[in-house]
Amino acid sequence: MKIKVLLFILSILLFAFTFDDEWIKQLSLKFSRYQNSFPQEKAYLHLDKPYYTAGETIWFKAYLVEANTLTPDTVSIPLYVELIDNQKGKLIDKKILKLENGSAAADFLLPDSIQAGYYRLRAYTNWMLNFDENLIFTKDFKVFRPSQEENTTKLNPQEIDFRFFPEGGHLIEGMESRLAYKAVDALGNGLDITGVILDQNSDTITSFESEHLGMGFVNFKPETGSTYTAKVHYRNIYEKTVELPLPEKEGIMLGIESVVDKENIRVFISHNFSNPTNLVIVGQARGEILYLAKPTPDKRKVMLKISKNKFPEGITQFTVLNDKGQPLCERVIYIKHDNQLNINLVSNKTKYNKREKVTLDIETTDTKGQPISADLSVSVTDAGQVLEAPYAENIWTYLLLDSDIKGRIEQPAYYFDNSNINANRHLDILMMTQGWRRYRWNDILKDEFPQPKFNLERGISLSGEISRLNGKVFEKPVNLTFMFSLKDSTKLFGMGLAGKEGNFMIENLNFVDSAQVIIQAIAGNNNRNTKIFINKNYAPKIQVVAIPFNSVTFDVKELADYLRRTKEALDFERSLRFNKAILLNEVKIKAKRNVQDRDSRVLYNQANKSLKVDQTMIGYNNVLDLLRGRIAGVQVSGSANDPVVTIRGASSFTGSSEPLFLIDGIRTEKSTILMIPVTDVDRVDVLTGAESAIYGMGAGNGVISVLTKRGNPNYDYSNDKAAGIEAISIAGYYPTKEFYAPKYDEILPEHARPDFRSTIYWAPKIRTNANGKAQISYFNSDATSKVNVLLQGISTSGIPIVAKHTYELGN
Template sequence: MIKPKKTKYRLGTLFGFIAFFLISFSPATDPLERIISAFEKYLTESPHEKVYIHVDKEDYAAGETIWFKAYLTAGPYHEPSLLSNTIYLELINSSGEVIQHHQLFSPDGFAAGQLELDESLPAGNYLLRSYTNWMRNSGEEYFFHKQLKIWNEKTQSQEQLTQGNLDIQFFPEGGSLVEGIMSKVAFKAIGTDGLGKFVKGRILDGEKVIAEFESNQLGMGVFALLPEKGKQYKAQIESRGQEVILPSPLESGIVMSITNSPKSSDILIKIQATENSTLQSVFLLAQTRGIVGASSKADLSKKIVFVRIPKTEFPSGIAQITALDETGNPLAERLVFIDQQDQMTITASMNKSVYKSRERVQVDIEAKDKEGNPVAANMSLSVFDGSQVALNENKETIQSNLLLSSELKGHIESPGYYFNSTNQDREKELDILMLTQGWRKFTIKQALSENAPDPIYRVERGLSIRGVLTDIKNNQPIEEGTVSYLSLFPIAESKTATSNSIGEFEIHDLIFFDSTKVMLQGKSIKGKAATVSIDSSYHSPSLAYHIRSTLIRPSDLEQSFMTNAAERQAIEKAFDLDNSELSLEEVEVKGKRIDKPSKTSSSYGAGTVQMQVAGKIDLENQQHPLDLVKGRVSGVQITGTGPSSKILIQGVGSINSSMEPLILLNDFPIKLESLQSLPVHEIQSYTVWKGPDTAIFGARGANGVIGFYTKKEIGDAIAASEKDERLQVIGYQIAKEFYSPKYPLQELNQAKLDRRATLFWAPNIQTDSHGKASVSFYNSDAENVIYGEIEGISKGGKPGTSRFSYIIEK
């Protein structure tokens, strides 16, 4: 459990007429004790998950593939998540319709995959959204969102931007304007397209100008205002004739002002109360992602108090500083960003800066921590053609997402700007962002609530199958019936669920991939066969994110990208040798039904050798199912152990040079490696078929057969019967390998032009114990600048990014 730091500071005096108090941060008293305790409980019982998606580029053409890497973190330190095993990924059009959705298997916090775009997909702005089921407890706005452009020259549509009124909001520092106290007032101007717009204006007291303001290019800025008693102020926007009423000032209260200078090692907090305020003291609480850095009780008897908090008390990210009254009611709140410069450093090096077309490129990657020590990290790399895809230095990265965007309300424009050290004003602009964007995670009110609601959505360790169990004869729902599930791939697995009062059932935490047929067997409470129907519909969470409906006119670079995309598709079709089809005549296959023999554990008969396992301690204590056979059946030779075992059954032939026998589990064929997941103590018996006894299996049994049969209580759930239904379900996506040509080995393809926009995509780069990794790929026919972008996260949860470039010349 993470405990809040309890530190002590010196008391001091500020020269002049104002006393300067450096508050002692001692063990917290009520209400801080309750709040800190609630934060500790939150961190241990409800660790927060975040998803970040790294894609190979920003723009796509219809018919292309979006390559992506998913990073799933949990807890305040952003460590790779071991909670959820399932990540949901959706592609949503501008109408809010989910046009693609996938389930990603993430047992260790990472997953890779692809979205294959249809050639007929209309041009437009699309949204990539990702989340886990556990994240739904925090609301849709906490999901990962990334807007993408998809171009299609055949269905091109452009948006004519209209000049409407701006949405201008004003944010007094700390939360409220108070009469007689000077305050900072931040503002943000948003256009009809949802993006920030540059504005200039004046603050008016009636017709009198008392202040002027001007925003940055993202529509944000700040000005000072001293509200007077009984006055109402308005903002007038130049060149638009638009006026906005400012928030009304309070007659009594406090103003909390914070100075977070990059040149200072401390955060300076100033709290000032009105003369008519009855507050004698305030409680202060400072926390980052639920980690309490400091807490204290500050004396307000002199109507003003100053507090310093060393920045070392906080991890990197957004710190929330709250002033509360004696009952725990928040009086003022302010966000500040703390940068400890402790993120993972990634360097990429090559042996030269200029390469030839189709030449092999090797990139050596090294990851280090703040102290320069090697770091074990998981990373992804995208290499793209700079003449087709723009390099956006201010775009979202894993660093800006985890530390900034995922912690704030609303859309953050150009988040990478605040992490680019070449931008000299980034700290100043970042502080303005802190003043304008609201907090949305764990709140003080939640902390003080003694009856916090239980999470609605569960942590998913696998996939779920939902459906209804009904009576075969009258189709009525069956209550307290059982539905048994069997899957043999990738592991042999069986589970059972009970139906509720309206026949509904859910089977959770299943592991299966792609489009899979599973066996579900339904029974009533009396053991009679029942009908199983599954719900195959996709239930997507509601969407609150604004997606611009149509594309604006493409830039010259985007037009070049579209032209090259059309050329690439034409080249691919011209050289696609796999596109030909051969139609075969209808073939009728006749067979003879084999009735299930009676009084035997197998429908294939007694076999050559049968061995009882259940009840024999020496057998039940074996480590692997094959250990039951090894040395116990004449003519069966087993070498090796576990999944690497080699089996030879004498007296049989071989098929396709393979000597591996057919392996059965309850009469269903499985892979040899799947036996690793079958506990020996659950095996009732096994049967071996060899020689003439294998004839019943046809060609499948040419190398002999070994069948394992589970105990009755498990066999009821997984043994196949004529009543079982094989139903098709969609499992986890199987990640495909990015195609990267190897020209020295493919002389026949020299005539094929190479116009790749993405030259290389490597989603699973793992550094070794020295923090190093290497990748290699081949250039295209481009003669331009090539860019590479690396993103990743260390085992301890430190994100990192890196960019490199080189030139391709003839």
């Protein structure tokens, strides 16, 4: 292919860093301040395979990194992952993952009833919601159904989106520059096209032909007073007329050559301003300004020669700003360095028998051969059923390319395949047609930054607002009491005050599955006429999106075999679950039944005295006021709002006269007891002597044990709703499940069934040791096929890791 080189006849002037100018100093300071105030995060999901069948499980590993360094992010703990129906724009399922050292493993079980079509996984932290929603990680995939015919999308061949992209952003009269272009179909897939550019007299100025996936560029010099159109041809059957961007009479051009020279970047800047202005050239990557220069205003053409070693691997953005801080033109390039880690992924054999054990050795070292620690995940799939998409996205392409560029990138791994001699050139054309998206200069150059709307989360949070019944805010602080009932019968209590506007937030909660929460709000001394509003967790808006291009192409037999084998595997899994359920139902347990069922909230066998609360008692101020004169031996004195309680027959070892107080088995303060409405109490137990001794030295004065209705594990929260009380259920962290993989070194009845799993093994939690080594083992299936092993991950130093391995299986 002939390489076109744009030649500039320039006066050459090199610039170093110049920090003597106060404005440039302020620019650098504001940029750094913005990065410190708004550090960004990137999430990535590694899936076990690219497509699924209804009823299957999506296994995935989540990675979260700090955007500037790509090191594992340990600040945000909860990661939200959603399963979305692309065609309906509907949320199907959502999970909260607990990140540990920046990663977590989880799964989604696709319902048997799910319709065939295109779906999406979306992953984000609460902090990521402060930024452009396009920075949220998304992964599209397809779901098949054996019994449902596939609805194929028919595209109109005339629906071609063709656009021009002047390098640097503008065409200027009388100045030659590179004019990039891109042609895609209705689904965003590149189209090979040819075309010509015509002036207003229909004279042909130049012709062009796309080089890669509908992209290319042409050297173009617009003449003063002329207008231009392009005739675009697709497959010689369709022609489209497109107007070129209108050239500006005055302006500045920015051109960059970063492909030919392996060590340096050449930045070409030229302008035709009649009144030249001061300019600043900024080069920044990964949130850090790495190059600043200020050319002399009267120089109309300059070239900057900059070493690539100044910049890290990935996207670098060059911007020309005027002395008012306004960006005049921009260009992004990709800098490649030979700093990828050495990954050895080796199996103990190159060919295996069916169901034979496989041992995979993993070793990670840096470019100097030194061991390096890494967090990894491995997917092993039957290549006969799981077809690889050409140049599919992986953790390397996403973190270093996709996540910093606008729009969908088709076949991103193509640009990192060293066997493609034109990969670097085509990558540079991609940079000209798809722009930078992480930062906006208007935001960076503000004197004051707005407060982030969404907080960094170190745990699960719950927030809301307290008001009067009419919606007005209380003038005085509102007392709040919280009780969390977890799945394992653990009870957590807390107290606090609402803010001036009635706002409250409970942060850093740490529990699995779900929790029942009771919130009580009391204004002043005893005003329970309060209204509690619980905020729903914000989630980005879900939109119906275009069906993505399915780059994996089955023939009829391949698809039929895949669906048949997947159905067999799913039927086998269901039968295993069914058989286990029957076995459990047949177990008989014999034991003596207690006269009174034991309450899981208490440690004692039987209270010395007990009071059952009924509807006739709801008029009392609090539980302790209710006890006055009702239980022999329990003396309640003082005011109703601050009573003093003593129990006769209890001997004190602490010097205090009051008993130990419990709420649903948890030790608490008397003040907390006073805040519980009588209507929420089921019964009050009084313990003395041996029964109270079970709670230790603190129970020397006896025990008052308050058992609430809502604290009962079997309580139905829909029964009632008392004034000043709100009861809700909130989701906790998703409990990790283990991937099922049969072990054929032991004989089990279920092993008699055929085994044609499409995902043979999934290992999401692999960490190389101090020597950079790790090992996994598993058993093969019954397939006669090639097996693909895909490893992805991130090193502790922030280098993405991708490695592949294949071996033969069967006779």
